[in-house]
Amino acid sequence: MRLGKKIRILVADDHYIVRIGLVSLVNTAGDIEVVAEAADGSQAIELYEKHQPDLVLMDLRMTVKTGIEATIEIRRKHPKARVLVLSAFDGDADIRKAFEAGAQGYVLKSSTGEKLIPAIRAVAAGERWIPREVAHRLSSRNSYETLTTRELEVLNQIAKGLANKQIASHLGISEYTVKDHLKSILAKLRVADRTEAVSVSAQRGIIQL
Amino acid sequence: MRLGKKIRILVADDHYIVRIGLVSLVNTAGDIEVVAEAADGSQAIELYEKHQPDLVLMDLRMTVKTGIEATIEIRRKHPKARVLVLSAFDGDADIRKAFEAGAQGYVLKSSTGEKLIPAIRAVAAGERWIPREVAHRLSSRNSYETLTTRELEVLNQIAKGLANKQIASHLGISEYTVKDHLKSILAKLRVADRTEAVSVSAQRGIIQL
DNA sequence: TCCGACATCCCTCTTTGGAGGGGGGGATTC
DNA sequence: GAATCCCCCCCTCCAAAGAGGGATGTCGGA
Incomplete structure (x- = not known):
């Protein structure tokens, strides 16, 4: 060199x-x-x-x-x-x-x-x-768990302030399914609710605000 | 010079x-x-x-x-x-x-x-x-409305994923009051819910995540 | 002094969120 | 072909969130 x-x-x-x-x-x-x-x-x-x-x-x-x-x-x-x-x-x-x-x-x-x-x-x-x-x-962060693409879609819409029902119609799926995705998002990120999910995932670079 | x-x-x-x-x-x-x-x-x-x-x-x-x-x-x-x-x-x-x-x-x-x-x-x-x-x-952002110090305190706790009840006990005030502050936060930021309040205020530099 | 902004408390009502169950179908991997 | 993961749907139940009222006290500026 x-x-x-x-x-x-x-x-x-x-x-x-x-x-x-x-x-x-x-x-x-x-x-x-x-x-x-x-x-x-x-x-x-x-x-x-x-x-x-x-x-x-x-x-x-x-x-x-x-x-x-x-x-x-x-x-x-x-x-x-x-x-x-x-x-x-x-x-x-x-x-x-x-x-x-x-x-x-x-x-x-x-x-x-x-x-x-x-x-x-x-x-x-x-x-x-x-x-x-x-x-x-x-x-x-060894116990890091990756969000699936669908979960990321849901998370991004949550960050926009959309309700589960709205997300459901945007994605063309049932509100039940949105709730299911949200459940696994909360579990994977180990957070209490959708709001903390947004701040934690923004901090970690999972989503961009 | x-x-x-x-x-x-x-x-x-x-x-x-x-x-x-x-x-x-x-x-x-x-x-x-x-x-x-x-x-x-x-x-x-x-x-x-x-x-x-x-x-x-x-x-x-x-x-x-x-x-x-x-x-x-x-x-x-x-x-x-x-x-x-x-x-x-x-x-x-x-x-x-x-x-x-x-x-x-x-x-x-x-x-x-x-x-x-x-x-x-x-x-x-x-x-x-x-x-x-x-x-x-x-x-x-001419119609920009400043959050009061109390509202900022509430907003910061919301960003942590705390529920109104928890915020109330942390601040030593009634849950009713927390809800009131939240109402005016939502109105001032013109957002739909607490989650959007967090992402919008983070974007605008009102809070740091 | 009155007004407006702030902070506080209270109540009701409806909608939403989230926990905790139950499934099914498709794809991949072992 | 069993196991695993993803995506999807469904139901119940309770707690929480948020809208919409009303109310009190303080404090500082017009």
């Missing part, structure tokens, strides 16, 4: 300040260079195609397309693509979704440069990179 | 990357320098005391103490302190609270350097700085 070609990275983050920060941080490293900057998920996909970088530094919560969606699409078209997620959020669902989408690493925005640069080098070299605090989020 | 003393600023943000970004952005300006960096609200207060900068660039959502709390405390001790809030969130409540806390400006993290540098110069010079998109958040 020291000599010869630099690691070419694409930075995707909707915050201008963050992109500047990454560029200047990476410049101090010497063996890494930012070849393109994307301000949302769609741009990230576009610019990946164009520049074929060695690695994408990907934020998760972006407009137009999320980092998860962008990661999935990039990885689908380019199975060798390397994605290092750089997120402000440490919800277990966010982390899990990132790896499921095909990311090889997950770093928190609060982490310092001494932690970020090695992560970039490692993931660019094909390794996985999961810092202790990130791994902890996953393991501590 | 061009000649002589530089504008001395304190940067407060819990994301290392953002702090780097701000430092390097500001360096390109020439007439501004970062004299200290804080990673949370308490540090911001501490470092303000120590360096007495011309301006604080303050993030809102930080650990230990929020940017709002830090701003209030700094302004209380130093009424001449100038604070420019730099936030990722554009919820009307966040914006409102920032100005109530004594900030003179509010810039979004997605805004580019050409917008941020003038904001820093303006606020440091004693002017107010409210970009169009920020002002719009406030005015579009």
Whole structure:
């Protein structure tokens, strides 16, 4: 890495300040260079195609397309693509979704440069990179239970303030069934009622408000 | 500003990357320098005391103490302190609270350097700085109704999944009263039920989940 | 001083939520 | 082919939520 070609990275983050920060941080490293900057998920996909970088530094919560969606699409078209997620959020669902989408690493925005640069080098070299605090989020929640797609649909409608009856007619199913899904949502998230279900799942990154 | 003393600023943000970004952005300006960096609200207060900068660039959502709390405390001790809030969130409540806390400006993290540098110069010079998109958040929600402190207490407990009865005993009031507060919360936020109240108020920055 | 906002308490009534049961059918996996 | 998971439907029952009234006291501003 020291000599010869630099690691070419694409930075995707909707915050201008963050992109500047990454560029200047990476410049101090010497063996890494930012070849393109994307301000949302769609741009990230576009610019990946164009520049074929060695690695994408990907934020998760972006407009137009999320980092998860962008990661999935990039990885689908380019199975060798390397994605290092750089997120402000440490919800277990966010982390899990990132790896499921095909990311090889997950770093928190609060982490310092001494932690970020090695992560970039490692993931660019094909390794996985999961810092202790990130791994902890996953393991501590060992009894984590995944919501089914139907349960997620119901949960999202609940977050909008819809009543079971309304959800039922929206989904074209019986109110009994909505209640059944809700029951299992409450059980899986281990919460008391629909309201706590919404706040807990928002905290953990299961739903976006 | 061009000649002589530089504008001395304190940067407060819990994301290392953002702090780097701000430092390097500001360096390109020439007439501004970062004299200290804080990673949370308490540090911001501490470092303000120590360096007495011309301006604080303050993030809102930080650990230990929020940017709002830090701003209030700094302004209380130093009424001449100038604070420019730099936030990722554009919820009307966040914006409102920032100005109530004594900030003179509010810039979004997605805004580019050409917008941020003038904001820093303006606020440091004693002017107010409210970009169009920020002002719009406030005015579009013209029929915005403020929740009272009691209503906020109730709302926060609702977000935890507590039932009216439990909230009543926690606050030492009657369940009837809790229901009354809830009624006015629902009316003010114009939502259908407690669950939507939680998601809407979280979106708008009225409560933190 | 009167008014309005806030906080408190009270009552009734209807709807909704959620717990706790009972099923059935389809798909996948072992 | 048994087991498991998902999705779906149904029923009862009680507690909780929320709408719609009425009422009291305080406090600060017009």
